[in-house]
Amino acid sequence: MADKIKVGVIGLGRISSLHLPAYKPESNINAELVSICDSSRKKRKNIAAEYHIDSNHVYKDYKDLLSDNTIDAVEILTPHHLHHEMTIQAAKSGKHISLQKVPAMTLSEMDDMINVTKSNDVKFRVFENFRFYEPYMKTMELIQNGVIGEVDRVDYSMLGGISLLGSWSVPLMAWKWRISEKSNYRSPNVWDDGYHKHSIIAWFLPDKIESVLAWQGAYRIKGVIPVDTPTVIIYSCKNKSKYGVWNISMHDHVPMKNKYYGCDEFVKVVGSKGLIMIPGCTGSLYEGCEDGGIKEGVHWVGKNGVWKSDLNVDTDWASSFLNCSRAFIEGIRNDTEIPLIPEEARYILKIGLAILSSVRNGFREVKLKEIKDGIIKGHNYIEPSVGETEDIEKDTKISKDTEQDDIENGT
Numbered sequence: 001m002a003d004k005i006k007v008g009v010i011g012l013g014r015i016s017s018l019h020l021p022a023y024k025p026e027s028n029i030n031a032e033l034v035s036i037c038d039s040s041r042k043k044r045k046n047i048a049a050e051y052h053i054d055s056n057h058v059y060k061d062y063k064d065l066l067s068d069n070t071i072d073a074v075e076i077l078t079p080h081h082l083h084h085e086m087t088i089q090a091a092k093s094g095k096h097i098s099l100q101k102v103p104a105m106t107l108s109e110m111d112d113m114i115n116v117t118k119s120n121d122v123k124f125r126v127f128e129n130f131r132f133y134e135p136y137m138k139t140m141e142l143i144q145n146g147v148i149g150e151v152d153r154v155d156y157s158m159l160g161g162i163s164l165l166g167s168w169s170v171p172l173m174a175w176k177w178r179i180s181e182k183s184n185y186r187s188p189n190v191w192d193d194g195y196h197k198h199s200i201i202a203w204f205l206p207d208k209i210e211s212v213l214a215w216q217g218a219y220r221i222k223g224v225i226p227v228d229t230p231t232v233i234i235y236s237c238k239n240k241s242k243y244g245v246w247n248i249s250m251h252d253h254v255p256m257k258n259k260y261y262g263c264d265e266f267v268k269v270v271g272s273k274g275l276i277m278i279p280g281c282t283g284s285l286y287e288g289c290e291d292g293g294i295k296e297g298v299h300w301v302g303k304n305g306v307w308k309s310d311l312n313v314d315t316d317w318a319s320s321f322l323n324c325s326r327a328f329i330e331g332i333r334n335d336t337e338i339p340l341i342p343e344e345a346r347y348i349l350k351i352g353l354a355i356l357s358s359v360r361n362g363f364r365e366v367k368l369k370e371i372k373d374g375i376i377k378g379h380n381y382i383e384p385s386v387g388e389t390e391d392i393e394k395d396t397k398i399s400k401d402t403e404q405d406d407i408e409n410g411t
């Protein structure tokens with residue numbers, strides 16, 4: 001193995017801005033970025049300039065990047081419906097693979113990827129950075145040390161806003177595929193971002209999740225574009241006293257400053273002897289909270305009723321990306337398993353499919369064992385309304401040509 005792992009990145013969109021810095025010298029990672037690929041000329045040009053990528057290693061077609069013999073590993077950061085094919089081709093090219101969540105649209109796609117990566121003897125992990133977010137890692141350590149006894153309940157609360165005091169600008173192209181059925185089951189929150197939430201709830205609970213039950217209301221961005229919130233999901237284990245809840249809503253305005261997406265999270269983990277609270281994650285809702293207000297970090301109380309806090313954990317969401325990338329590189333170097341390992345990633349995927357099955361089948365409780373491949377289409381199945389994506393495309397004059405570059409929507 002070469003001194004440094006040589007990495008290629010496919011997909012230079014919004015989230016690549018938190019992946020690529022891992023390969024800057026100051027990140028001290030045992031890897032270097034040598035190849036990049038995107039269908040957008042502008043993105044290729046900008047990133048190649050910023051990361052000093054040799055023009056011979058800048059690709060429009062991902063298959064050309066995969067036949068680049070200088071690279072050992074690839075990061076795949078593209079819309080979900082492309083993950084299956086890109087991962088299969090990457091495995092066949094002998095590259096180790098870090099694939100952004102959501103890994104696949106169906107279990108059979110996931111199984112194909114698991115089989116082909118195994119038969120080609122390459123590392124395959126799903127990039128789930130929330131498991132590398134320090135406050136959540138500290139929480140897991142407290143749980144494993146028995147500080148709060150056995151976990152009974154995980155409350156995951158999430159708040160998003162259309163207008164904030166400050167947040168990322170997300171290109172409209174990054175929204176477009178998220179509200180399409182083919183790429184994302186029209187579920188930017190529940191399917192896409194939800195993967196992290198299912199993952200964290202499943203991680204903190206002591207037993208496997210057996211069933212899910214969803215409720216969904218209705219909210220339209222700027223009164224027009226329908227999104228999949230508000231939604232409340234109950235995740236229950238076989239022992240029904242062990243459960244998780246994810247409650248997500250979006251609002252016209254949230255008075256929050258944020259370096260990243262316009263949302264933030266708050267988690268409470270309740271055990272038989274105590275509880276843990278983790279305010280903040282993606283966002284900075286509590287920034288500037290003074291006079292004894294809520295501080296980002298980890299707060300817990302055990303059986304003796306004495307509250308403790310760890311305010312030294314790194315609460316910057318971006319650090320979870322760096323930690324997650326570092327784990328990939330170290331896993332390749334040391335030939336160890338890299339979270340999320342494929343079987344765990346498949347379990348989380350199944351939870352997501354069960355939730356959408358609940359949403360589309362009259363909000364009934366769905367057992368994970370009912371999921372055989374994709375979303376269940378039972379007799380109560382309601383197909384999401386069609387035409388909305390096309391209307392948005394028309395309204396915003398997005399060209400079908402992916403060379404056309406980012407129209408900012410100013411969120």
Ligand SMILES: NC(=O)c1ccc[n+]([C@@H]2O[C@H](COP(=O)([O-])OP(=O)(O)OC[C@H]3O[C@@H](n4cnc5c(N)ncnc54)[C@H](O)[C@@H]3O)[C@@H](O)[C@H]2O)c1
Pocket residue numbers: 010011012013014015016037038039040043060061062077078079080082100101102127128129171173174175192402
């Ligand atoms: N871990 C997280 O917190 C997090 C956050 C956001 C996004 N994501 C994931 O990252 C992935 C990308 O999301 P994003 O927000 O950056 O999306 P995006 O739309 O901003 O970027 C996708 C990029 O892929 C490129 N692309 C599309 N088809 C291509 C092809 N055939 N060949 C080469 N390039 C192609 C597009 O031009 C675009 O630059 C998704 O899997 C998403 O779920 C994860």
